[in-house]
Amino acid sequence: MDLKRLFLPCSLLSLLAGPAAAQQMAATAMASAEPSAEPSAEGIEFFEKKIRPALVKHCYECHSTEGGKVKGGLLLDTREGSLVGGDSGPAVVPHQPQESLLLTAIHYEDGDLEMPPKYRLDDAVIADFEAWIAMGAPDPREKATTGKTPQLYTNTIDLEKGREHWAYQTPQKPAVPAVADPAWGRNAIDAYVAEGHAKAGVTPAPDADPRSLLRRLSFDLTGLPPAPEEVERFVSAYAENADSALGETVARLLASEHYGERWGRHWLDVARYAESSGKEVNATYPYAWRYRDYVIDAFNADKPFDRFLVEQIAGDLLPAESEAQRAEQLVATGFLALGTKSLNEQNSRQFRFDLVDEQIDTMSQAFLATTAACARCHDHKFDPIPMSDYYALAGIFLSSETLYGTPNGQQSRRATDLIDLPAAAKALPSLSLGEILDLEYQRDVLNETAEDLQAKAAEARRKGDDDAQRFVGRILFTRTQLGVVEGKLLEYTKEGSPRRLAMGMRESGEPFDSQILIRGEEENATEERVPRGFLQVVKTGDEKPIPADESGRLQLAEWMASPENPLTARVLANRVWLWLFGEGLVPTVDNFGTTGEKPSHPELLDYLAVRLVELDWSVKDLIREITASRTYRMAATFDAADYEKDPENRSLWRARPRRLDAESLRDATLAVSGGLEAGRPEGSVVAKAGVGFIGRTIPEATFDVEMPHRSIYLPIVRGAVPESLALFDFSDPSLTAGKREITTVPSQALYLMNSPFLVKAAEDFAKQLYGDRGLRGADLAREAFYRAFSRPPTEAEGAETKAFIEQFLAAAKAEGMPEDEARLLALTSFCQSLLASAEFRYLN
């Protein structure tokens, strides 16, 4: 008999038992809580003689305040406790032996509910309990003397059973299945996919044409369209030798700096990267961009993912061979510091627990696709994560210090220092001594003003002046300004040299274990502390103990990055698949728990996870292997019969037609119109705006800027994401979002028709072709189509283009527009049409 299984949480029990049973259970719980009439003397005598001794002897050890345990939330040492019952429902329902779970348990009839756990009571004792309940369960006992409801925590999770879930099984490299048509496959991946085709009764689509394939590869690996000359080159090379043409192109694209800008951006979605605190106060994070650059560089350098993981969780604790490496590892820990924060929280303990919660939530979803933060207030309702596991993790982060900056000011009271990076890191331009003195002067004036106002307010209040209140706003305003100036001064030395600052983590000095907070309430801590540790459901076998004088972040990171961790490699392999195919093998990419979806191809997912580890966690190598498959090469060709069988394309019978994401759409628009600046801008718009509060000391419009750089470099301020991204389903950067949603709404059409960005891009595009290149007529149309769609226009499209220009010119003439102006406008309008068309932003 497993003790823990007995006390399923109520809600889980209700799921198992069905709503009717749960309803009844709760209804009886309600009924039993009602006070009943005074017990009779005979009843009390029966209780004292027969029942109390039995309770003390057989039950109190686990179910009494004095025994120190409240297993399953059940107390049997008071009348109230018996009536109210535990997590499973009321133990005793007077006059209702059938309803009383206590009887069910002692009868040993229900395999899930047998008490006491180690032996069955004598029949005579059981009969006594039956008689007692039938007579109305008379019970003279008063409420527990403490007067306080007991607040002990008991674990309700069965870990062994939980480990049976597919995601916690160690991935095994499965035998490559034999397939009917061996000629179709190009590598092992295809064998698994072909097996799936056979099962689903679908026929794989033919290979994509080389133009579509190159376009797909270019966008998938770099987020940019291929240049027209690349298309020509690829088409002829592909005709000669498809495999080598493909392999060489993949190698070229992976070597491009644009690869990191594309794949780094994917990771930034997972890492909920943003440059402000969000929530109520929304203060800037002027140094967040360092983490962004770190991520781009890590992907470009193909940093092994296990290393990438460890650096983000515990980079500050790793040895470094150089100052530059040390700086890089410190910046990596920005991952944990970038989250949203309620800077206006008044209770510092509450703030701390919320901060830690955000870190646990992000980290567990990002690396483990596990919603560990669900276990903050109670055991996880669906996954095998007891509440104690949550607090084991919490202890690790509570023993660390999170440094994120932000100024103090009105409603903002949680400022921290930042990390000083070694001199190898990039720095802001210096300030002159004069500028520093000026800031110091501002600070002093604001300080004096604030003090002055405070004195006046106090005076007014003393006089009972109703106006005292009107000073409050001014004081707060002044303090906010002061916070911003102080924040700026913090960024420089007294001489005006910039401090090289970053957001991130450090050890707090005195590590400690966390208490469990009942219902997640900081004021409701248990006495009991949970040793710092990891999720118990995942045993890697190579876990290292957490030394008493360390937070445990390093050991946590190593546990996640262990090749024996069944989640980490699978979760990443699934993300890589999503980033190449537009859908994960597990569609719920951030949730591999029991409420997530199951993998469409479990063996393939296992294979990829094992391969990833074999490839030393090289993401580029995994990409090479996947893109070499026939599966990746399939066309998006529609087939009615296959669609009928599998409209979601989970069996991968064709390539999924995909819309470009917001960044690719914007970047491709710039690239095609010749306006894209390839390099990396220094810092960020947010860094230039500096410390402050968005909407208060810094206008929101500051961040709706246009710049010629790739979209990953646009400012990402929570609540003020640039329109070019927000309209096309950029994820809310407040939460981990491994997958974007897709909407098709008229506001997107309005943007493509009318926005200054598109209008300017179209003008640049037209000027390049018409002015710079001197193209005319069919030549111009051909070049434009090539740039936008990687193909020449069809004959019909050529004719339609011509007809469009003529119609446009006629209409413009009717409006009295001069011929030259009309012609350029017509060409511009033509170019914009290509950029706004569906073909431009849908990949086949």
Add this chain to the structure above:
Amino acid sequence: MNPTLLTRRQSLQTLSSGFGYLAFSALSTMAAEKAANPLAPRQPHFTPRAKRVIFLSMQGGPSHVDTFDHKPLLTRDAGKPAPRGNAGLLGSPFEFKAHGESGLMMSSLFPHLAAHADDLCLINSMNTDLPNHPQATTQMHTGNFQFVRPSLGAWTLYGLGTENDSLPGFITLAPPNGAQNYGSAFLPAVYQGTPVGREVRNRFARGGDQSPVSNLANPKLSPELQRVQLDFVNGLNRAKLAQDQHHPEVEGVIESFELAFRMQDEVPRVLDLAGEPESVKKLYGIDGEATGAFARQCLSARRLAEAGVRFIQINHGNWDHHRNLKDGLEQNCAEIDQPIAGLIADLKQRDLLKDTLIVWAGEFGRTPHGQSSNGRDHNNKGYSIWMAGGGVKGGMRYGSTDDYGYQAVEDRMHIHDWHATMLHLMGLDHERLTYRYAGRDFRLTDVHGTVAKGLLA
């Protein structure tokens, strides 16, 4: 008549009959009986009581025992150990009083709304499957928390079409994150909700005077020239669609461009609140510090309803009161009370309330026992919403929870029942409103749902 309008209409006709749906009809999974225009108004299954919906969505789980579910025993037993959980019962800090001729019990948080008590149909017996925000929110909007399914507004639009072809038929004002909540899933993209305006997260942020819809005019092209351009874009898109054979998203793109083109005229006219008389603005509380933002949304909703939009959703957040229940509720209710009351009064004086269904709902309620010293945890087993207008009985309380408000006990109303009832009010039989996909007929209510006849007027 303006000749360009004729051209537009003609072009719309060619557009909607000439492509796409032909491809659709070749598929047996697609309903073959496609109307020429998928958004044209359609006959419901039976005579509707409501022609349109204004859905006031309260994100976070508003506490029912502090607003619309009066629980005297909870007040009496405050501080005693709760029958569930191991915290004490938390009495409501707000006083309940009877209002209107009906004597509907409402807490002191809604002084303005209380004046309309006789129009409200309180549903005290709501319940939903899970006490987690994301799942419960998705279930409230789509009926299903596990899979991606069309939203209530999308189903409504699919069932009824819309009255104004120059505005989206389903508009959601300043929605929070989560496009699934206004998505169309496997229904054609044209039934998707259109978000208008951004969620205002930062309470200190200023600058609410901007138009909620941007890019409404082209800086270079006259409408005539833009029409020529749009026809060309449509040609390109149609060619792609023909090439791809079946591509619902591209069909959605084509439709969204046509709609966007017409919105350029219509949106500025409909969403410009400047022309509203001062008395009306005052009624909604447009100049109020607390009420301003929500008042603008409510007044916009009325104007959209008048203009023929079928389904309008207004969103309000921050109802997740694990802590700070008293102040938090006071602030939230101060923001929405007057604007909602203004909306009801305004619709009534225009004789629109009778066929406009107003719904106020959060994704779940909160526990009768406390959390922290001044907060409540999530409770999905019993909570309250209300409806008004459009064929519901006013001044009525439908269903109830147990003595403390833990769970619905009488006339229990699950999300599916509520959805079935709303569709019924709009003249739609939830068992007949189906869409064939992946070899199955899908419904908003899956295989569940019972219309709550007891609350129909």
